[in-house]
Amino acid sequence: MSTNAHTPYRRKLLVINPNSTEAITDGLRDSFATVRLLEEFQVDYFTAPPHAPTGIRDFVTGIQTAAICFDALLERKCLESYDGFLVCCCKVDLLTDHALQHMIREHLGPTSPKPCIGMFEAGLSKALTLSRSFGVLSTGFGPKPLLSKGVTSFLGAAGSNKWVGGVTSGIKIEELRDPTAKDKVEQLMRETAVKVARSGADCVILGCAGMAGMEPLVQAAVREAGLPDVRVIDAAKAGLVILAGMVVTDT
Incomplete structure (x- = not known):
């Protein structure tokens, strides 16, 4: 400590x-x-x-x-x-x-x-208050059919219509702060951010503690893809x- x-x-x-x-x-x-x-x-x-x-x-x-x-x-x-x-x-x-x-x-x-x-609950609470629609940029690989379960359980019926889903980036948790994986991580973060924005989100929640401080990278990637600007929440x-x-x- x-x-x-x-x-x-x-x-x-x-x-x-x-x-x-x-x-x-x-x-x-x-x-x-x-x-x-x-x-x-x-x-x-x-x-x-x-x-x-x-x-x-x-x-x-x-x-x-x-x-x-x-x-x-x-x-x-x-x-x-x-x-x-x-x-x-x-x-x-x-x-x-x-x-x-x-x-x-x-x-x-x-x-x-x-x-x-x-x-988890902090990021969702802020997104629910500030956005019209939001998704999560996550670590991990491939489709996660249960990815939305925790979100919809927390939000309930009143907020679930704002949830557009989560997208896994293919980044291992340990890679997020590994200097040797910096280029790979940044590329995958950019690609995944665009996917979340294209799903209809005007707000992207960074779903891993290792992504702290990467808000500018996500915002720049979405803007460079020609999509509307998004709010990025460091959960x-x-x-x-x-x-x-x-x-x-x-x-």
Whole structure:
């Protein structure tokens, strides 16, 4: 776990990367550095222990990372030390929230003033509020017939008409922050962004924590394809802002 400041703050937030790829945590830290909330909060970062999976791509790795991280958070007394928690991951096969956030909520109890949210629900909440139609740019490969299940379950009938679907990019999670894969990642991100926009989305949600900071790349790709401009939502950054607001109102 690492910190971005040494000055004491009244409110402390913990950003959790539940996989063991440190480069993804570094990308989150770099992206969040542009959020002015850092002036009012202490924001620390937690990466899954080294024996956890390097990426979360299915139910098995989702459950494994949740169990490993939960044990580590308890051991380090993190759940006692922070005022709010952001879980920066979602399972790409179902595009749904990570089990860790529910484990933290259960541990804290239903009346706890400490909120715990995930980037999945944060990204969808922002898109639902700001867009007419939205889709998700995801990691992973090939068609995912269950990709929309988590989204429609979260949105319900009232919001599902805004959902145009998710598109997998063919990028492995570990490649997103690998300097040797930079050209490949950028090319696939551009191609997939255009596919999401062509499906009718005026808003593209970045569906992986490793995509933090790639909003300009997606916007440029859509514009260069001759399509109308799109709003791009970094779901992890949306989660940080929402979490901070919840912590302020609960204290």
